[in-house]
Every structure is written in C-alpha cells, then in structure tokens.
Amino acid sequence: xxxxxxxxxxxxxxxxxxxxxxxxxxxxxxxxxxxxxxxxxxxxxxxxxxxxxxxxxxxxxxxxxxxxxxxxxxxxxxxxxxxxxxxxxxxxxxxxx
Amino acid sequence: xxxxxxxxxxxxxxxxxxxxxxxxxxxxxxxxxxxxxxxxxxxxxxxxxxxxxxxxxxxxxxxxxxxxxxxxxxxxxxxxxxxxxxxxxxxxxxxxxxxxxxxxxxxxxxxxxxxxxxxxxxxxxxxxxxxxxxxxxxxxxxxxxxxxxxxxxxxxxxxxxxxxxxxxxxxxxxxxxxxxxxxxxxxxxxxxxxxxxxxxxxxxxxxxxxxxxxxxxxxxxxxxxxxxxxxxxxxxxxxxxxxxxxxxxxxxxxxxxxxxxxxxxxxxxxxxxxxxxxxxxxxxxxxxxxxxxxxxxxxxxxxxxxxxxxxxxxxxxxxxxxxxxxxxxxxxxxxxxxxxxxxxxxxxxxxxxxxxxxxxxxxxxxxxxxxxxxxxxxxxxxxxxxxxxxxxxxxxxxxxxxxxxxxxxxxxxxxxxxxxxxxxxxxxxxxxxxxxxxxxxxxxxxxx
Numbered sequence: 001x002x003x004x005x006x007x008x009x010x011x012x013x014x015x016x017x018x019x020x021x022x023x024x025x026x027x028x029x030x031x032x033x034x035x036x037x038x039x040x041x042x043x044x045x046x047x048x049x050x051x052x053x054x055x056x057x058x059x060x061x062x063x064x065x066x067x068x069x070x071x072x073x074x075x076x077x078x079x080x081x082x083x084x085x086x087x088x089x090x091x092x093x094x095x096x097x
Numbered sequence: 098x099x100x101x102x103x104x105x106x107x108x109x110x111x112x113x114x115x116x117x118x119x120x121x122x123x124x125x126x127x128x129x130x131x132x133x134x135x136x137x138x139x140x141x142x143x144x145x146x147x148x149x150x151x152x153x154x155x156x157x158x159x160x161x162x163x164x165x166x167x168x169x170x171x172x173x174x175x176x177x178x179x180x181x182x183x184x185x186x187x188x189x190x191x192x193x194x195x196x197x198x199x200x201x202x203x204x205x206x207x208x209x210x211x212x213x214x215x216x217x218x219x220x221x222x223x224x225x226x227x228x229x230x231x232x233x234x235x236x237x238x239x240x241x242x243x244x245x246x247x248x249x250x251x252x253x254x255x256x257x258x259x260x261x262x263x264x265x266x267x268x269x270x271x272x273x274x275x276x277x278x279x280x281x282x283x284x285x286x287x288x289x290x291x292x293x294x295x296x297x298x299x300x301x302x303x304x305x306x307x308x309x310x311x312x313x314x315x316x317x318x319x320x321x322x323x324x325x326x327x328x329x330x331x332x333x334x335x336x337x338x339x340x341x342x343x344x345x346x347x348x349x350x351x352x353x354x355x356x357x358x359x360x361x362x363x364x365x366x367x368x369x370x371x372x373x374x375x376x377x378x379x380x381x382x383x384x385x386x387x388x389x390x391x392x393x394x395x396x397x398x399x400x401x402x403x404x405x406x407x408x409x410x411x412x413x414x415x416x417x418x419x420x421x422x423x424x425x426x427x428x429x430x431x432x433x434x435x436x437x438x439x440x441x442x443x444x445x446x447x448x449x450x451x452x453x454x455x456x457x458x459x460x461x462x463x464x465x466x467x468x469x470x471x472x473x474x475x476x477x478x479x480x481x482x483x484x485x486x487x488x489x490x491x492x493x494x495x496x497x498x499x500x501x502x503x504x505x506x507x508x509x510x511x512x513x514x515x516x517x518x519x520x521x522x523x524x525x526x527x528x529x530x531x532x533x534x535x536x537x538x539x540x541x542x543x544x545x
Contacts, residue, residue, distance in 0.1 A: 020399075037524065038517065044339070047525040048398040048408040064196055064411070065212065065532050067524050 004058060009079035016053050021046060032076040060085040104176040107161050107420055108429045109140035112436050117251045123152045133200060133215040137436050143175045151203040157216040158435050159197025159414035162421060166191045167535055171205030180333050189514045194528030197414040210534040218442045220407050226445035234461035237440050244436045245277035256369040257281040258356055263302025265459050265471060266374030270433055272466045274372055275310045282315050283307040286348045288488050289320045297488050302474060309468050317355040321493045327351060329511060334425040336417040338508035340501045341395045346418035347490040353426030369428050375419050376434040380441035381455050382406035389487045389495055403446025412526025
C-alpha cells in the first residue's frame, strides 16, 4: 500500500495538475508554492477536477471549509490538508500506511 | 455616512414536510442545527439572539443567497445581494457569504464567528445499483405530489406563472402545477428573429404545451437591443459574471420585467410568484457544452455525470440567476425540484449515467400527463433557444462581441473591483466565505 506523506502527495498532485491542465514539464513557474488559481494553472472548473482527483486518489472527502483556506491555493498546502484529513480517518490510523 | 435602511429581502419558502413557513426560530442554540436540518426549500435567515449574537443561516442548496459584512464598530450588516453591501460602502474583502447548508454565528463583542454545517446532501455514487427508472419513480412521484399539494395554498392565491421552455423539466412543473394548484400563465422567452411566429423552437413547443394544459400562454419576445439593455441588471442581481449564468440571467431578467409590467397593469395586490424547472439539470447532471460559431460555451469539469452532479449541485451556492434576478422585478420564484433534492440525489450514479436517463425517469413518473412531442424533443437550454439553431441570449451576446472576458470586465466595473480580486469571490462554485472572525481590512467599512 502506498505510504502518503506531504511530499509524496505533493508529487502526485503536481503530476496530475501538469497532465490535466497541460502544463509543460519545463514550465518552472509551477512550483509547490505557486498560487494555482491566481497564476491561472487551475480555473474555476478545474477546481472541481482537482477535488475529485484528491478524493479518489487519497480516499478523503475535501470539506467545503477547505475551499477558502489560505492553504488550499498551493500544492504544498493542499498536500498538507490531504494528509491532515487522512490522519483524521479512523480506518487510516490503524493501518501501516 | 452609511444608511441604516433595511435592504429588500428575498422571500423564504421553507418546507417542513407538509407545510410552508416563512421563517424558523433559531433559538435556543441547542435546537438550531436540528431545526434547520428538518427544513427543506429555499431560505436565508438572519436573527439576533437575546445574548446579542447574530445567527445567519442558508438553505442546503443555496437557492437563496446571503451575504454579510462587519463594520468597524462590530455592527453586522446582511443582504441577499452583495451589491447592497458594496453600495453601503464595504470593500470587496469585507463582504462574505453564508455558504449553503451552513449556519454562521457571530458575536462581535467577543470577536467570535462560528461556521457550522447543518446539512449535507448525500449523493448515491454506487455504480452497481439498478439503472431501471421503475425502481425510483414511485418515490419521486410521491415527493413531487407532496410538494405541489403543499404549494397550492401558498401560491394559489397569488398571480401564478410557470416558466415553460418546452423541455421536460418545466413541462413537469407545469403539468403538476395545473393538476395540484390550478390555472396559471405560462411564460416563455425568445429573441425576436424578425420572422413572425418563428422566433425559437422553445416558443413553438411551449405554446403547444400551454394549449395542452389549458393555460394562458404569454411569449416574452425581445429584440437584441432590448436584451443587451438588461445586461447590467443581469450581472448585478444575478450576482455572477460567468457566461453560463449571465446568459440565463438575461432570459430571466426579460421574463421578470414582462411579469412586473403585466402585474402592474392588473388589479391584484398580491405579488406574483413564478414556478420554474430549475435545479433538475444539476441534480441529474444533465448539462452539455454548447457550440456556437466554432466556439465552445458552457464547458464542464471533466468528470463522469455520476461524480459531476455533486459539483453542479454544490455550485448552486454561487450565482443568483433565478431568485435574485426575478426578485429585482418583484417576482418570487419557487423551484419545486429544490424541494425534492434528497430523492434525486439518491438516484445511483449508474442510473444517472445511463442513456436517456431523464427522459426515462420522467416518463415513468409523469406518464401521459406530458405529451409525447415533449419527451421526443432534443434537450435545449433557454439561453440557447433551440437544439438545431442557437437563437438565444448566447447568440445575442456572442454576436455583439460580449464574450466571457467582457462579462468579467463589466462585472468588475459595476462592483468597483479589479478582475484578479474578483476571481477570489467564487471557488469551486462557492461564494467566498470565512470560518473565523474577519480581522484587519476585512471588517473595515468605508463611508458611502
């Protein structure tokens, strides 16, 4: 079973964003600290796609309250939110992953 | 200085199982969540508790909007329209939304704000359940019948209108309104094409349906210039700049103005009420992109319909193209499908994604109460005007060079903000909200 840490979640999320929103691999402006919405990497429709991907891949439910969190704008912040949500899941706590 | 005159408020239609009420008592705090969770319908509630707290709550689908701002003295200002608060002098960063299905409690003396979700719509994402409509039709028919029976005493004494597009959703509302409420006036929008009697497919089918139901039919046909003159109204009271909502808000502004004018000439003192088929498309993820002159409009998130509907429904939080626009013209709107959200959400993803899902379901629910030509008609959207020829507000704006960027620019001008800040107002279909007491610039009120 995949062991997810903030870094590996961030890796996976960046891979998804580059693929889904056609960001070239050599676009170095997209970093873990880039404001995804302001920089235009993810538009209003894309947010739904990001949320759906996070939920499917990491087995969490992104709460409405996370949407306007100052962390939910950058890959690093989103990855931390995902890891926090996974840590709160009782079925996750008991597993080796 | 800022005026303290109350803002006009959007009407509540709160359904408590077998009757409609206008408000809920949200005191004491211990019963608040339970009382709200029992209520369906469309509402925005603002109350002041004995302890001085402000309690703000909004219906679970976010049909009614509710914004607030806190001034420098801790005064809490609320309105259904963001524009009202902007006009009162609040900066864009000082204005917050109460998100759908949430209750916000504000205690300015303690500089405390609590955000609590009281209801969540559970979507059935099971891919294995039956895709046969017979399994769900009975429950839906029962719920729709209960809703319309309860609506009858509430709307039956008022001038009643039903927005008919000639499509399945509004046809169902029209047929049930005729059966359980009584007579009404059917209204249908079209752009004047200059071809007498051939303005749109919608008009043709809606007229046939109105005759079938035995109700008065009133086409609302506007020239392109007349439609363009309503753009600022659609933007301000539709509370959105995104084209799919603005195009629809323009349709509703045209219909709202027509009802207002018609009502002004009538002897009735009661405010008119309009029933619409809205929300069904979100509940069944029955949307598609539209192509016009080689450009794609109304693009959707790339998700399967079974997953997409949750985002479409939660996206009702932002945008006020129906209730907000019509209220500006003095017309109350009731969306019966919003009162049936739970039963539609329980439809499994496997059914939602099956071919002709809505047609099969409606046929099972409504049978021959809806004529075959409505079932057989390709799906259209009012802002498109027809399946074969785009003649609606989409074409009017596109042909006038008013694209998505132009709408965004005009909205930012009307709301005295820049486009980059404005884009922070809506995310994933939600208006910007906060889960903590606003600090710094967020509660700085400016004198108007």
